[in-house]
Amino acid sequence: MFSSFRQSMAWLHTWFGLTLGFILMVVFFFGSLSVFDREIDRWSIPESRFEPQVMPSFDEMLLPILRSVEPEVQDYNTNMPLLHDLSQGPMTPRTELPADEFWAYTTHRDPVLIMGVGFLVPQPLDPEGHNHIHGNITIDPRTGKAFPDDQLKIGSRFFYPMHYSLNWNWNRIGIYIVGIAAFIMMAALVSGVIIHRKRFREFFTFRPNKQTQRSVLDLHNLTGMVALPFHFFFTFTGLLIFASFYFFPVTHTQLEPLHDYHEMVEASETGLPHKRAGVPTEIASVDAMVAKAKQRWAEKDMAGEVGFLKITHVDDANSFVSIYRAGSDRVALVGEGMHFNASTGELIREEPPRSAVSEINEFLTGLHLQHFEHWLLRWLYVFGGLVGAICIATGFIFFVEKRKRQHTLQGSSGSQVVDALAVTTVTGMLVATVSMLVANRLLPAEMVGKGYWEQVVFWGSWSVMLLHAFWRSSAVRHMHISPAWREQSILFAVLAIAAVILNWITTGDHLLKTVFHYWPVAGVDLSLLVSSAIAIYAAVYLKKRENVAVNKAIEFSAQKLEASRG
Amino acid sequence: MVEVVCWIAAIFTTMMGMASLSLSLPNHWRQVTGIETSQPTPSQQNALRIFGYLSLFVSLVLCLAADHPTMAVLVWVMLLALAAKGVAMILTWREHWLKPLLLMFSRTGLN
Incomplete structure (x- = not known):
């Protein structure tokens, strides 16, 4: 079909680039906006325009609020019939579901605090599964007042999901489409370098005064090449972040028993209970555990604030509190987790220093998700994303410029x-x-x-x-x-x-x-x-x-x- | 404050490095001299490349001085892209800005 390798690469680059380029354009543009998603949130919700806060007292403020959270109506209506086993009796009414998991999350750029509750389905169809109905809430951490549900966080809840899922949630098809587009992006990068390898001799060339087809191709090559490491790494790490998701169907179909077994082994190794004991208990002071965790981080010479806090198996003898450090000063994500017994407050497990593999993984995913505090690097990412957008857009224009005469003559x-x-x-x-x-x-x-x-x-x-x-x-x-x-x-x-x-x-x-x-x-x-x-x-x-x-x-x-x- | 100074210095040195690497390519050398037939001699080319890569290395050191190594590497890689794009724009619209750099090297390599 093709007389040379280069020609076949050109074919691949042109046609795959054209079909999935439109998706990639959306991904690059909204990715660039997502770098400042929290700032766009502030813009769109004026009530939240105040300085970022540290995690407030859990015992005094957060726990009562979490207790008052109800399961979301939509989540209940959609998922309850799927998770509940009707043969054991009628569905538990929405407001009577017991809480199983509490969490609270904040970053150095978030004045507001996001919290959530995972409610247990008491009579599940699959007892081994993750049987949760969710309820979320966003509060002002200074007063504990909730923000109304109707206010959309345009940055983090619309532009950011646009970046990785096109906000098309039906069967999560958006995430798969973006994944395929990202995969094609990798192919387009490699084939692009092969087609235009001669360009390296005139690496810095842009001739705006030549005819459009020529100058557009200049810009396409230039933007593609100068930011090649950025394009490559972001596409690659983007795929990496969703890798477990893309392979999800396997771990929950053919490999399901292995997956469950692994969870059990992990539970016995870490000492963190895998299941509820069925014996109700009270929650001890979480603030005391937070103080202990902070002290321990300080001892390890990495003093920091709490980024993520989670209570698993709420109100059960097997309940435990996990406290993670906010990773604003480095590339890797929140970490240095400390796990406490929720009823006694004693330390069950401190996460050991990470292995080389997991450290590389955290670095790669962290460089993409950018939870760190570094305004220069953030702007450089915006630059990279927009340069990528230019590269794709000029690709389209080149396609049109190259063919429009011929198409017109052919009546196409x-x-x-x-x-x-x-x-x-x-x-x-x-x-x-x-x-x-x-x-x-x-x-x-x-x-x-x-x-x-x-x-x-x-x-x-x-x-x-x-x-x-x-x-x-x-x-x-x-x-x-x-x-x-x-x-x-x-x-x-x-x-x-x-x-x-x-x-x-x-x-x-x-x-x-x-x-x-x-x-x-x-x-x-x-x-x-x-x-x-x-x-x-x-x-x-x-x-x-x-x-x-x-x-x-x-x-x-x-x-x-x-x-x-x- | 120290890190801001380091970043600014790093941006400057990466631009310098990219500019000198661009001059080592005959096409861009011609653009700046404005003479169709001019070309860098092999020794000039070498000098430009060495100076270019050295500048990029200095900018890496500056980035490392400003941040934690993991962060510094990212900043540096992104600065390379920014500087390459910046130099390309200079070559398009303000090529005379690179004249001083060119003079510096055309003297050293000239017989």
């Missing part, structure tokens, strides 16, 4: 469709994102289902951009630049400025104030303004190029006319 609409889809995933995605932020500021805070409507605005405006892109794409057939690029850039610029102004009007937090007092919000506002300026520049530039393209198009149609006359 291929490049027209690709161009419209490229508009949708580049400028259309930006418009959808910023529309969501505008909606967040316009919809009243006390509105019922506010988070739902914000998502409706996001998907709705994205769909409109798709229609707009297709409507305007006929220009491509006439060898013009589709005006949709320019029009959506302008729309984005206007909306981005509107978002900043609306933030000022609705919260009183204008830039002059936030720059000095509250960087998370100032950062979001400034990024919006800078993006808006770039979009305006792009629109002006595109207008110029469109005019040039019109002249060329006239030439082209003259040629075509001549050709048809013979």
Whole structure:
């Protein structure tokens, strides 16, 4: 089929890149936003605009709140019928499920505290399984007041899941699609280097004044190559983070007995009970255990705060408390776990120093999940992600530029469709994102289902951009630049400025104030303004190029006319 | 504060390293001299490469001075990408910025 290895690589790179590139574009862009997901949360929920707090007293504040949490209605309705064994009797009513697991999680960037309860299904179909119905709550750790459920944390609960699952949760299909796209990304990187290996001699080349096809390819190669280590490592570690998930079906089907056996062996080795004893007991002072854990970390010369706290088998004789250190000062994730007997408070187990393999694993996953505190590295990651986005977008444009003449002559609409889809995933995605932020500021805070409507605005405006892109794409057939690029850039610029102004009007937090007092919000506002300026520049530039393209198009149609006359 | 100084110095040295590596490539050397036929001599090429890699190494040391080693390596790798992109942009729109560097090496290697 192909006369050379390089040709076959080019085929792979072109067609897989084209089909999954649209997904990768979403992954790269929302990945870049996720670097600052907590900051976007602050922007979207003005009540949470205060400084990050350390974990408050568990005994006095958290435990009573956890006791008051109820199982989520939706989770109960969906999963209870699947987990409960009807032959043992009717389903336990939602509010009567006993709590089995408590957890609380905070980071150095989170003013709010996220907590959750895992409720036990008393008569499960599969007693060995993970029979939990969940209930979550977000509180203000200064007062213990809960944040309303309707407020969507746009950064960490919408943009971030967009990055790894496209927010498509039906059978977790989104996660699999992103996984396949990531796998193709690895192939695209390798094949790309093979196709363009000659480029290494002109590594730093970008010639914007050459014809579009040439300069776009320059930019594609340049952005692909300069950030090659970033692209490779992030794709690889992204796959690594989800590796256990992708192989999940195996451990819970064919290898199920082995999996269960492993859990039991692990329980006997660590001394952490695998199952409930069935004997009810009281919880001792967790604050005392936290103090002990902190003291132990200090002794090991790694004094720190609590990042994650979990109580397993709540109110049972086998209950234990696990306390993990917040890993804000290094790449690896929360760790140095200490496990205490919940009723006596004595230390059961201190996690031993990690083995080399697990340390490498934690480093690799940690470098992707970035729980550390390092503003420079965070911005460098944003840079890497956006460079990746440029690389993908220029790939689409190159595809169109290379083929549009030929497609037009053949009467095919291929490049027209690709161009419209490229508009949708580049400028259309930006418009959808910023529309969501505008909606967040316009919809009243006390509105019922506010988070739902914000998502409706996001998907709705994205769909409109798709229609707009297709409507305007006929220009491509006439060898013009589709005006949709320019029009959506302008729309984005206007909306981005509107978002900043609306933030000022609705919260009183204008830039002059936030720059000095509250960087998370100032950062979001400034990024919006800078993006808006770039979009305006792009629109002006595109207008110029469109005019040039019109002249060329006239030439082209003259040629075509001549050709048809013979 | 010390780490911020180290980072700024690291950004500068990585840019310097990438710039000098770019000049070691005949295409980019021509771009900066502006003379179609000019080319770095093999000894100039070597000098540029050695200086380039040395600068990158210095920037790694600066990163290590600022952060925990695991973090420093990540910062350094990302700075390499940033600097490469930055040098490419300079070569496109402000190639004369690299003239001083070029002069430094064209003198050493010139007969």
